[in-house]
Amino acid sequence: MSEVFQDFLFPTLSQIRHSICGIDDSYNNFWDILAELIQNAVDAINRTDPVVQGEIYLQIDCIRKEISIRDNGCGIAPEKLVTFLRPFSTDKLDDENQIGEKGVGLKFAYFQSAYFKIHTGNASGSALAEIRDARLWKLQTSQEPLTVSYERYNEPFCGTEIVLKGIENEPLFSLSISQMRYILRTKTAAGNTSAIWRDISPIKITLEMTDYNGDHIKEDIPYKYYLPTDTLSVRDQISLDDFEEWLRGGDRTDLEKRTKLRDKVITAKGSYLHNGYREIRYWASFVPSRSVWDQLCIKEGLATDSLLSNEEWINEKIFVLHRPGIYTAVKGMPTGITVEHPSAGYSGYWSNMFIIFEDDRLSFDIGRKSIHGLTANIYKSYAKEIFNRFLQYIVKYVSGTVEPYSAEWNKEGLIDEIKSLPDLGCSVVKFGKNPKDQEASVAAIFYELIGAGYINDVEPLISGYRNKYDLYAKWNSRTVIIGFKSHLKNVVKDFDDARKVFDEMDYIVCWEVTDEDAEKLHRLSITIEPLDEVSLFSRIPMHISCCTHRLLINANVTPVYVIDLKRFLNSLR
Numbered sequence: 001m002s003e004v005f006q007d008f009l010f011p012t013l014s015q016i017r018h019s020i021c022g023i024d025d026s027y028n029n030f031w032d033i034l035a036e037l038i039q040n041a042v043d044a045i046n047r048t049d050p051v052v053q054g055e056i057y058l059q060i061d062c063i064r065k066e067i068s069i070r071d072n073g074c075g076i077a078p079e080k081l082v083t084f085l086r087p088f089s090t091d092k093l094d095d096e097n098q099i100g101e102k103g104v105g106l107k108f109a110y111f112q113s114a115y116f117k118i119h120t121g122n123a124s125g126s127a128l129a130e131i132r133d134a135r136l137w138k139l140q141t142s143q144e145p146l147t148v149s150y151e152r153y154n155e156p157f158c159g160t161e162i163v164l165k166g167i168e169n170e171p172l173f174s175l176s177i178s179q180m181r182y183i184l185r186t187k188t189a190a191g192n193t194s195a196i197w198r199d200i201s202p203i204k205i206t207l208e209m210t211d212y213n214g215d216h217i218k219e220d221i222p223y224k225y226y227l228p229t230d231t232l233s234v235r236d237q238i239s240l241d242d243f244e245e246w247l248r249g250g251d252r253t254d255l256e257k258r259t260k261l262r263d264k265v266i267t268a269k270g271s272y273l274h275n276g277y278r279e280i281r282y283w284a285s286f287v288p289s290r291s292v293w294d295q296l297c298i299k300e301g302l303a304t305d306s307l308l309s310n311e312e313w314i315n316e317k318i319f320v321l322h323r324p325g326i327y328t329a330v331k332g333m334p335t336g337i338t339v340e341h342p343s344a345g346y347s348g349y350w351s352n353m354f355i356i357f358e359d360d361r362l363s364f365d366i367g368r369k370s371i372h373g374l375t376a377n378i379y380k381s382y383a384k385e386i387f388n389r390f391l392q393y394i395v396k397y398v399s400g401t402v403e404p405y406s407a408e409w410n411k412e413g414l415i416d417e418i419k420s421l422p423d424l425g426c427s428v429v430k431f432g433k434n435p436k437d438q439e440a441s442v443a444a445i446f447y448e449l450i451g452a453g454y455i456n457d458v459e460p461l462i463s464g465y466r467n468k469y470d471l472y473a474k475w476n477s478r479t480v481i482i483g484f485k486s487h488l489k490n491v492v493k494d495f496d497d498a499r500k501v502f503d504e505m506d507y508i509v510c511w512e513v514t515d516e517d518a519e520k521l522h523r524l525s526i527t528i529e530p531l532d533e534v535s536l537f538s539r540i541p542m543h544i545s546c547c548t549h550r551l552l553i554n555a556n557v558t559p560v561y562v563i564d565l566k567r568f569l570n571s572l573r
Helices: 013-026 032-046 078-085 105-110 134-139 177-187 240-248 254-261 291-299 311-320 347-352 373-398 411-420 439-451 488-494 498-504 515-522 565-572
Strands: 054-061 066-071 115-122 125-132 149-153 159-165 203-210 216-221 237-239 265-274 278-286 325-330 333-339 353-359 459-463 471-475 478-485 507-510 527-530 549-552 560-564
Touching (some): 032 054, 032 159, 032 177, 032 333, 105 159, 177 216, 177 311, 177 333, 240 265, 240 373, 254 373, 278 373, 325 373, 347 353, 439 478, 439 507, 439 565, 478 488, 488 507, 488 515, 560 565
Parallel strands (some): 054 203, 237 265, 325 353, 507 560
Antiparallel strands (some): 054 066, 066 159, 115 159, 203 216, 325 333, 459 471, 471 478, 527 549
């Protein structure tokens, strides 16, 4: 028997389709197609003579669902074009300065379209290739091959032009012009992050766009990441370095320090040399109140006040809104990947913090969905250092700032307004007005019930210690943490995820548990369960005696108990 050798690594059409679908599944962001096209254009420009200014011309037609992009980069050699269009082929493997390296970006793009054209070349000549119905072919099961038409020209053509038509991407094509600018500068290489820290070789980026309403613009957009402070005036922001330099300039009173920081966005930037060789750069900001994120969105045309009141709309458009978080970038390109913030004191202030890290050694999966856990922990560690640097000034001079007296304050009108509030009508406590929507009144009634002996198994220790939680108390020889809420549903605003409610709190005191509370928490997979009355024969109490409900996230997590004051007061009448 003679020995036969065969090329067994050659894939079948079914295997290629399966791989292409796998690539599609690895991408989960609607802006990925733009990110890949712009990344390729920037990489091509960075491989050319730096004397020539790079140019990218991007056209987006939301009505026709078409995208075209043109750059004056190095182009693709005409004889290599067809090979380059094959799945998983790339010419970037040996270039560490390039952002892309996996060879799937352009292929992902043309498999999203009904029509794809590329015209590319260099000084030696150019070539034009067309692929039709790649998106449809990807979804079929026939053994008909996907073909490419190819034509070569002798005339030089320096750069690359790509046209994509028939793209099914409703979230992308439903963006307004302002929202598209924001996506380009925060989720694609058009928003170069390196420009935050140093001078870079400029690239002129022109955007021509027709939105879904038919509005048309043609404008240049900055080749720089869109920071939350970009549209703020000098008086609305202050550098932490400048503030510390000002402190060293003389003796400053606490009032002067508060005045210096009042109502300003505080910023800081710098770098860490991780393990002595890996530079990780950062830019951070702290906004004076969480409402600033919404104010920035309205100011920059990303949303309207009414839309920001629509929770369903926010969930759909969250990626085009200024929001707090820890963001990442690599070699000048924002990845769109965020990192969960670390545990730290005053954790509520993370909702005021924005941090972006740029790390040239960052690696991530094809679809830019996640980064390695060890790398995420590095960023979390440095984020905590940055956060603590801000805290030393924020806690003392920003939080709790006394608002200036307003001559327009109408004392008589306020008293009349209070008189119009519904009466509580309960002889058990001295409070005269219903505490609905008033967290401070909920707390005061709870303390009054303790003082009057109606709640006799709770011993308050200290209130609002270090601005962390509302009340630390003793119950059954154990220290417990109690939070006060005007509405139970408001508890989720203080935490980044539902699990942290259970990790950090023992009890929540609210005025009334409503169906609206139950519905809001149910969307976060939290169940509200009414408690039965405690049996007289129970030997070991499980919770404070006046508890009315408990919150459950799963069977393995200790529940958080709830005290519905309205229900408890009714039981005392």
